[in-house]
Amino acid sequence: MPQSNIMPGFRPAISFTLVYLALIVLIPLSAMLLKTFQLSLDEYWAILTNARVQASFRVSFGAALIAAVIAGVFGFIIAWSLVRYNFPGKRLFDALIDLPFALPTAVAGIVLATIYEPRGWIGKLVMDSTGIQIAYKPLGITFALIFIGLPFVVRTVEPVLQEFDTAMEEAAASLGATRLQAFVKVILPNILPATITGVALAFARGVGEYGSVIFIAGNMPYISEIVPLLIITKLEQYDYAGATAIGLTMLILSFLLLLLINGLQWWVRRRSGQL
Amino acid sequence: MSISVNNISKHFGAFTALDNISLDIPEGELVALLGPSGCGKTTLLRIIAGLEQADQGDVFLKGDKVTDQPVKNRQIGFVFQHYALFRHMTVFENVAFGLRVKPRRERLGEAIIRKKVHDLLSLVQLDWLHDRYPDQLSGGQRQRIALARALAVEPSVLLLDEPFGALDASVRKDLRQWLRNLHHDLNVTSIFVTHDQEEAMEVASQVVVLNHGRIEQQGAPGDIYDHPANAFVSRFIGQTNVFDLDEHDADWLQTVGLSMAQQKGKIAHVRPHDIVIEKSTHHSDAYVTLKDWQHLGSLIRIELVKSGVNGQAASVYAEMSNDQFRRLHLNRGDKVDLRIRHAHWFH
Numbered sequence: 001m002p003q004s005n006i007m008p009g010f011r012p013a014i015s016f017t018l019v020y021l022a023l024i025v026l027i028p029l030s031a032m033l034l035k036t037f038q039l040s041l042d043e044y045w046a047i048l049t050n051a052r053v054q055a056s057f058r059v060s061f062g063a064a065l066i067a068a069v070i071a072g073v074f075g076f077i078i079a080w081s082l083v084r085y086n087f088p089g090k091r092l093f094d095a096l097i098d099l100p101f102a103l104p105t106a107v108a109g110i111v112l113a114t115i116y117e118p119r120g121w122i123g124k125l126v127m128d129s130t131g132i133q134i135a136y137k138p139l140g141i142t143f144a145l146i147f148i149g150l151p152f153v154v155r156t157v158e159p160v161l162q163e164f165d166t167a168m169e170e171a172a173a174s175l176g177a178t179r180l181q182a183f184v185k186v187i188l189p190n191i192l193p194a195t196i197t198g199v200a201l202a203f204a205r206g207v208g209e210y211g212s213v214i215f216i217a218g219n220m221p222y223i224s225e226i227v228p229l230l231i232i233t234k235l236e237q238y239d240y241a242g243a244t245a246i247g248l249t250m251l252i253l254s255f256l257l258l259l260l261i262n263g264l265q266w267w268v269r270r271r272s273g274q275l
Numbered sequence: 276m277s278i279s280v281n282n283i284s285k286h287f288g289a290f291t292a293l294d295n296i297s298l299d300i301p302e303g304e305l306v307a308l309l310g311p312s313g314c315g316k317t318t319l320l321r322i323i324a325g326l327e328q329a330d331q332g333d334v335f336l337k338g339d340k341v342t343d344q345p346v347k348n349r350q351i352g353f354v355f356q357h358y359a360l361f362r363h364m365t366v367f368e369n370v371a372f373g374l375r376v377k378p379r380r381e382r383l384g385e386a387i388i389r390k391k392v393h394d395l396l397s398l399v400q401l402d403w404l405h406d407r408y409p410d411q412l413s414g415g416q417r418q419r420i421a422l423a424r425a426l427a428v429e430p431s432v433l434l435l436d437e438p439f440g441a442l443d444a445s446v447r448k449d450l451r452q453w454l455r456n457l458h459h460d461l462n463v464t465s466i467f468v469t470h471d472q473e474e475a476m477e478v479a480s481q482v483v484v485l486n487h488g489r490i491e492q493q494g495a496p497g498d499i500y501d502h503p504a505n506a507f508v509s510r511f512i513g514q515t516n517v518f519d520l521d522e523h524d525a526d527w528l529q530t531v532g533l534s535m536a537q538q539k540g541k542i543a544h545v546r547p548h549d550i551v552i553e554k555s556t557h558h559s560d561a562y563v564t565l566k567d568w569q570h571l572g573s574l575i576r577i578e579l580v581k582s583g584v585n586g587q588a589a590s591v592y593a594e595m596s597n598d599q600f601r602r603l604h605l606n607r608g609d610k611v612d613l614r615i616r617h618a619h620w621f622h
Contacts, residue, residue: 165359167355167357168362170326170353170359171359171424172372172376173345174324174326174346174353174425175347175372175376175425175427176347176373177372185376271363
């Protein structure tokens with residue numbers, strides 16, 4: 001060794017990391033890639049341009065994106081309430097936030113479907129008053145994904161909000177800012193990067209979500225069929241190459257979107273002087 | 276009166292932070308609220324600013340009752356202990372903040388705002404840092420930016436919470452002088468909170484000593500030092516030697532030149548510079564032993580040990596100039612004669 005590292009354990013740590021990455025992430029993904037290569041480019045293209053496949057991509061990414069943004073807004077408000085206010089049952093409420101993490105997704109899906117279906121508790125109420133059907137529509141998928149995505153936003157925003165120096169708010173007020181100005185100009189810019197991280201996590205999870213969605217989605221081709229379900233369908237028809245082709249495309253799209261979100265985050269942080 | 280508080284009380288649960296405080300501060304003064312931690316000085320400052328509500332009592336700024344006014348309507352400039360600069364804004368935007376949030380009809384044009392901010396940054400000698408972010412500044416620079424930001428809205432009073440608390444000693448010394456000069460130039464009525472008596476004496480034109488939520492004494496720094504109102508103030512402001520007559524110090528004090536005729540209490544406080552020492556020439560009962568000394572710049576602090584009646588040793592501190600001390604040719608362990616010129620008596 002030409003020079004010794006100050007931090008000990010570089011070799012074992014990096015070896016472990018690489019082995020782990022290879023076993024859990026790289027090898028399975030490469031296998032998928034290889035499987036896709038069994039298809040010619042034309043075949044691959046034919047699968048992707050299939051109208052049903054394209055519709056499912058629109059449903060999956062669209063619903064995940066809308067759900068992540070809504071979960072971002074709601075999650076921010078919930079995190080705000082948990083950090084800033086005291087109310088009875090706060091600790092219980094705090095624990096409830098994590099439930100979607102722990103609950104088997106299928107259970108969540110069945111419960112959501114039962115409640116929001118046209119004859120369910122809430123579904124009936126909404127149906128009667130507005131005529132809008134929630135379950136078995138893309139709207140139902142969005143509902144399920146909001147449920148799944150919410151804890152990601154709350155848990156990323158909460159610690160940042162907790163650490164936020166309230167003296168900055170007082171400073172804004174002493175300089176003549178209204179509550180709204182203090183919120184928009186001082187609090188929000190400091191919390192936005194964490195909120196974007198939360199939204200990105202919720203989105204990433206939402207795109208791949210299967211269990212909680214299929215029960216409420218209705219799974220009608222061209223309307224409420226999500227990509228993961230389409231993959232399962234292909235697998236059941238022993239169309240392994242087709243399934244992996246869709247899977248790979250999803251992987252690439254998700255990766256690009258996450259890259260975009262990371263870039264957005266970098267831009268926000270830079271603009272807010274945190275870099 | 277620029278700032279008046281009347282019968283202010285504040286409780287936090289069972290703890291009394293402020294107990295019926297009344298205080299008048301004339302226009303243009305630079306006042307120090309001085310006291311040990313937990314004495315209520317920061318709470319009082321925050322009540323004046325409107326960041327905290329008093330349980331009882333009123334606050335007047337420039338003669339107007341502002342007790343029920345929120346902080347944003349009080350026209351105050353507040354400098355926070357840890358500066359509370361907006362991390363996501365450049366130095367320029369931090370200072371401009373107060374000008375930009377004004378209602379549209381009062382808001383100045385962009386060009387005027389620019390000029391004003393640059394003028395303020397020049398005033399605090401940091402215009403060259405205008406495009407930096409707060410995280411990239413040193414403590415002293417942040418402090419001055421926080422001050423420039425507070426001054427931008429042309430406050431009628433300036434309130435500073437432990438303005439030098441988080442700075443290292445040398446920066447603190449410079450900034451004290453600088454703040455004094457700045458106050459002299461701007462002449463805006465200012466209050467700053469500190470627990471450092473030296474800082475209060477050096478910077479303020481008026482010192483208010485607080486303890487346990489009450490005002491112990493208010494006056495010019497010199498008056499408070501020379502005529503402390505009670506034992507707490509005497510002990511808190513400057514160094515002092517405490518002699519308790521109940522502990523058989525009375526006889527000894529008489530032999531060192533303090534006439535008991537002037538006695539006005541049971542406890543004598545003697546400032547170190549009111550103690551004169553000489554090399555012992557004869558074997559008197561009054562002698563004390565020189566234990567050690569420390570250099571305090573132009574002064575020497577001498578630690579003396581006096582053997583008490585029942586054999587207990589007690590330390591007495593004296594101060595004199597370097598020259599005087601050198602002329603005495605004293606060594607550690609020497610016996611010295613001691614004379615007390617003046618004492619403050621308390622009950």
